[in-house]
Amino acid sequence: MDTDLPGERISVRDTFGIDSPLVVNGFRERTEHVPDVDESYRFNPDVTLAVLAGFAHNRRILVQGLHGTGKSSHIEQVAARLNWPCVRVNLDGHLSRLDLVGKDAVVLREGKQVTEFCEGIVPWALRGPVALVLDEYDAGRPDVMFVIQRLLERDGRFTLLDRNLVLRPHPAFRLFATANTVGLGNLNGLYHGTQRLNQAQLDRWDVVASLNYLPPEEEIAIVLARVPALADDAGRALVAAMVAVAGLTRAGFRAGDLSTVMSPRTVITWAENSGIFGDPALAFRLSFANKCDEAEHPVLAEYFQRCFDRELEQPVPLAATA
Numbered sequence: 184m185d186t187d188l189p190g191e192r193i194s195v196r197d198t199f200g201i202d203s204p205l206v207v208n209g210f211r212e213r214t215e216h217v218p219d220v221d222e223s224y225r226f227n228p229d230v231t232l233a234v235l236a237g238f239a240h241n242r243r244i245l246v247q248g249l250h251g252t253g254k255s256s257h258i259e260q261v262a263a264r265l266n267w268p269c270v271r272v273n274l275d276g277h278l279s280r281l282d283l284v285g286k287d288a289v290v291l292r293e294g295k296q297v298t299e300f301c302e303g304i305v306p307w308a309l310r311g312p313v314a315l316v317l318d319e320y321d322a323g324r325p326d327v328m329f330v331i332q333r334l335l336e337r338d339g340r341f342t343l344l345d346r347n348l349v350l351r352p353h354p355a356f357r358l359f360a361t362a363n364t365v366g367l368g369n370l371n372g373l374y375h376g377t378q379r380l381n382q383a384q385l386d387r388w389d390v391v392a393s394l395n396y397l398p399p400e401e402e403i404a405i406v407l408a409r410v411p412a413l414a415d416d417a418g419r420a421l422v423a424a425m426v427a428v429a430g431l432t433r434a435g436f437r438a439g440d441l442s443t444v445m446s447p448r449t450v451i452t453w454a455e456n457s458g459i460f461g462d463p464a465l466a467f468r469l470s471f472a473n474k475c476d477e478a479e480h481p482v483l484a485e486y487f488q489r490c491f492d493r494e495l496e497q498p499v500p501l502a503a504t505a
């Protein structure tokens with residue numbers, strides 16, 4: 184079963200544009216669960232090398248950082264270029280231990296109802312060359328976290344108690360996670376629903392990579408890559424002003440003037456919406472300002488004015504029109 188093991192040599196410099204002599208193994212064939220390649224994706228060298236170490240050396244990698252900075256998409260895009268099947272599971276508050284491990288379910292067999300054990304995502308992923316990405320790792324419920332703890336063990340053997348079965352992971356099984364917070368949980372109030380991570384669990388991750396906001400030039404390049412319609416001089420200036428506003432919201436958040444920060448994801452959405460609505464000010468209100476508390480709108484208007492050199496007209500309040 185050679186096709187089950189990564190045998191294709193892939194140069195990191197040629198494939199990821201990173202200055203490194205590394206060569207990693209990937210798969211020759213793209214299969215059903217390999218993510219689509221995003222040609223315009225820009226790889227952050229540190230995070231990419233950490234994720235590549237995860238694939239090449241079977242390290243458990245946790246990528247931590249503020250929202251919308253590209254944690255999930257980095258792992259997915261590395262997998263896409265290695266032709267490595269990759270499945271993302273969101274550990275939101277509703278996912279339970281049974282969803283991961285499997286549960287008895289009533290199925291129809293030859294017209295009769297019978298109870299059968301249906302495997303969850305973990306046993307399925309363990310059996311194949313699959314990179315399992317646990318998204319929002321810090322939001323997982325305690326019962327879910329203890330299932331994962333077993334996966335993180337060095338020998339990684341996984342017992343399906345309900346079935347008296349011990350599963351050995353496939354040699355090309357890989358485990359990744361992304362989280363907005365590590366350790367202290369929701370310290371700054373940004374991430375409701377996150378839990379403090381158990382230190383014994385955190386200890387079991389081999390590498391913790393951090394992906395926070397990037398230098399402005401890098402962020403501008405990412406937005407332009409995502410919204411090619413803005414790739415002329417005027418568009419570039421517009422995106423630079425947007426990134427400057429985003430920078431002010433982040434500084435304002437740190438200073439306590441604002442309770443919401445603009446993520447790179449929102450900057451991309453704002454740039455896209457500007458094309459749809461034909462007006463960056465209207466797009467700013469629809470993409471970001473309306474997510475913020477009304478009491479903070481004057482601060483946002485000031486940020487906008489500083490970067491765009493024009494007023495952010497406030498919509499007329501409903502009470503005034505009545």
Ligand SMILES: Nc1ncnc2c1ncn2[C@@H]1O[C@H](COP(=O)(O)OP(=O)(O)OP(=O)(O)O)[C@@H](O)[C@H]1O
Pocket residue numbers: 223224225226227248249250251252253254255256257361362363405408409447448451
């Ligand atoms: N380096 C990059 N190059 C191109 N696009 C990027 C890059 N980083 C992020 N993006 C884009 O930004 C958006 C947000 O990325 P992603 O969903 O990976 O963020 P995240 O860090 O996982 O966010 P969250 O914490 O909310 O889960 C995506 O649309 C992604 O394609």
Ligand SMILES: [Mg+2]
Pocket residue numbers: 254255256318319361
């Ligand atoms: Mg994510």
